[in-house]
Amino acid sequence: MRLFDTHCHLNLADAFPDPAEAIEAAYEAGVSRLLVVGIDVETSRRALEIADRWEGVYAAVGLHPTEAPRWNRAAARELCELARHPKAIAWGEIGLDYHWMTSPAEVQRECLLEQLHLASDLELPAVLHCRDAHADLLRLLESLDEPPPLLLHCFSGGPDDARRAVALGALLGFDGPLTYRRNRDLRELVASLPRERVVLETDSPYLAPEPHRGKQNRPSLLPLINQTLAALWRVDPGESAARTTANAERFFGLA
Numbered sequence: 214m215r216l217f218d219t220h221c222h223l224n225l226a227d228a229f230p231d232p233a234e235a236i237e238a239a240y241e242a243g244v245s246r247l248l249v250v251g252i253d254v255e256t257s258r259r260a261l262e263i264a265d266r267w268e269g270v271y272a273a274v275g276l277h278p279t280e281a282p283r284w285n286r287a288a289a290r291e292l293c294e295l296a297r298h299p300k301a302i303a304w305g306e307i308g309l310d311y312h313w314m315t316s317p318a319e320v321q322r323e324c325l326l327e328q329l330h331l332a333s334d335l336e337l338p339a340v341l342h343c344r345d346a347h348a349d350l351l352r353l354l355e356s357l358d359e360p361p362p363l364l365l366h367c368f369s370g371g372p373d374d375a376r377r378a379v380a381l382g383a384l385l386g387f388d389g390p391l392t393y394r395r396n397r398d399l400r401e402l403v404a405s406l407p408r409e410r411v412v413l414e415t416d417s418p419y420l421a422p423e424p425h426r427g428k429q430n431r432p433s434l435l436p437l438i439n440q441t442l443a444a445l446w447r448v449d450p451g452e453s454a455a456r457t458t459a460n461a462e463r464f465f466g467l468a
């Protein structure tokens with residue numbers, strides 16, 4: 214089995230003081246590709262440092278919507294610089310977070326829009342975070358003339374949001390919540406999506422899948438999420454692994 218963890222934060226030093234152990238365990242578990250995602254300049258730099266040292270490990274650079282107050286010319290310049298690294302394969306994570314609301318919606322939208330333009334200019338796909346903001350996010354994405362390729366990570370929207378995302382050509386990423394018992398609607402939604410649009414992620418250290426819910430998550434737990442997907446698709450786990458990995462490799466230009 215060959216799995217691709219399309220969203221993890223091995224760059225968060227508190228959770229992963231030494232990411233080596235987590236990466237070795239991931240390889241063991243069949244997770245041979247990992248995307249380490251930045252949330253600000255420092256964690257984007259650390260994502261690249263990690264990607265630089267391990268095979269199959271890549272980085273996304275960007276400023277998370279909860280960090281939008283820190284968006285300025287200097288941050289943009291530094292992130293663009295980091296994005297030139299050969300192992301920087303995406304811009305992110307960027308988006309809208311109306312749950313924490315660390316800055317007004319207007320500020321978040323501006324921060325998102327500018328970064329989407331940078332991603333397009335640099336010909337990088339964008340990794341998007343969205344919490345309680347699907348209406349605004351989709352409206353903004355639909356208004357773009359030339360959006361970069363889009364991946365909606367940890368998808369938490371409804372069927373109509375998913376339909377609009379698919380119409381935009383987006384991929385949708387699914388993680389631990391897919392395995393939580395009460396998330397019947399989410400499983401139904403995933404089962405109804407075109408299979409070429411589905412990718413897997415752990416969002417480590419957050420959102421550990423069952424039966425590890427509540428503990429620190431790690432990329433080696435990705436097979437548990439893949440098992441749930443395989444059951445929904447009524448296929449062998451090897452088949453859902455191959456399918457989602459191929460989807461991700463095509464999206465990130467690694468195929």
Ligand SMILES: [Zn+2]
Pocket residue numbers: 220222250306416
């Ligand atoms: Zn994330």
